Amino acid sequence: DTAVSxxxxxxxxQMGNDxxxxxxxxxxxxxxxxxxxxxxxxxxxxxxxxxxxxxxxETVPNRFSPKSPDKAHLNLHINSLELGDSAVYFCASSPSGxxxxxxxxxxxxxxxxx
Amino acid sequence: GDSVTQMExxxxxxxxxxxxxxxxYTATGYPSLFWYVQYPGEGLQxxxxxxxxxxxxxxxxxxATYRKETTSFHLEKGSVQVSDSAVYFCASSRNKxxxxxxxxxxxxx
Numbered sequence: 001d002t003a004v005s006x007x008x009x010x011x012x013x014q015m016g017n018d019x020x021x022x023x024x025x026x027x028x029x030x031x032x033x034x035x036x037x038x039x040x041x042x043x044x045x046x047x048x049x050x051x052x053x054x055x056x057x058e059t060v061p062n063r064f065s066p067k068s069p070d071k072a073h074l075n076l077h078i079n080s081l082e083l084g085d086s087a088v089y090f091c092a093s094s095p096s097g098x099x100x101x102x103x104x105x106x107x108x109x110x111x112x113x114x
Numbered sequence: 115g116d117s118v119t120q121m122e123x124x125x126x127x128x129x130x131x132x133x134x135x136x137x138x139y140t141a142t143g144y145p146s147l148f149w150y151v152q153y154p155g156e157g158l159q160x161x162x163x164x165x166x167x168x169x170x171x172x173x174x175x176x177x178a179t180y181r182k183e184t185t186s187f188h189l190e191k192g193s194v195q196v197s198d199s200a201v202y203f204c205a206s207s208r209n210k211x212x213x214x215x216x217x218x219x220x221x222x223x
Binding site: 040 | 145146148150152155156157158159160163165201203207208209210211213215216218
């Protein structure tokens with residue numbers, strides 16, 4: 001069983017479009033995250049949710065809107081896509097969001113904006 | 115603010131060579147420290163971690179010791195294999211995760 005899954009794995013779209021990426025975890029964790037990995041492999045947190053409540057919201061354009069329908073799911077919706085949004089987006093989860101918690105990552109979604 | 119600095123790559127080694135990847139952190143207080151590994155086309159996987167000073171994390175022949183005095187968490191392996199070729203990320207955790215920029219390791223047969 002996949003612990004943290006994301007769909008789609010690849011997403012190719014035109015500038016200006018709106019797209020969503022879905023994430024699900026079956027680990028029973030309370031906390032979920034979205035990260036962006038750029039072409040140089042630099043990984044930066046975007047959002048964090050704990051039990052469906054937003055707890056971390058980094059400096060991310062408001063075109064990006066996370067939604068957590070329940071604590072097992074955290075989806076990412078992106079409006080008006082721009083070239084600079086091209087990256088690999090990773091979802092992750094952890095038991096409670098404590099400093100000592102391990103984060104478990106999904107396989108990533110490679111977004112290409114043309 | 116908190117940050118993690120790790121050595122730039124790529125690092126190229128022959129099989130059975132000794133590996134060190136340096137990692138230092140900056141933090142107010144005492145974060146937990148992690149090494150993650152990313153194989154091509156995959157997500158990050160936990161390699162090892164240490165949650166307090168002087169703790170040693172180890173897994174699959176890799177080791178790292180939490181050194182408070184030098185604010186370091188260097189990754190070591192005594193004998194690398196071709197299958198260890200991947201990108202390695204050092205991270206600290208205090209309120210949120212801070213990742214280093216990643217170090218690509220290439221191991222040649």
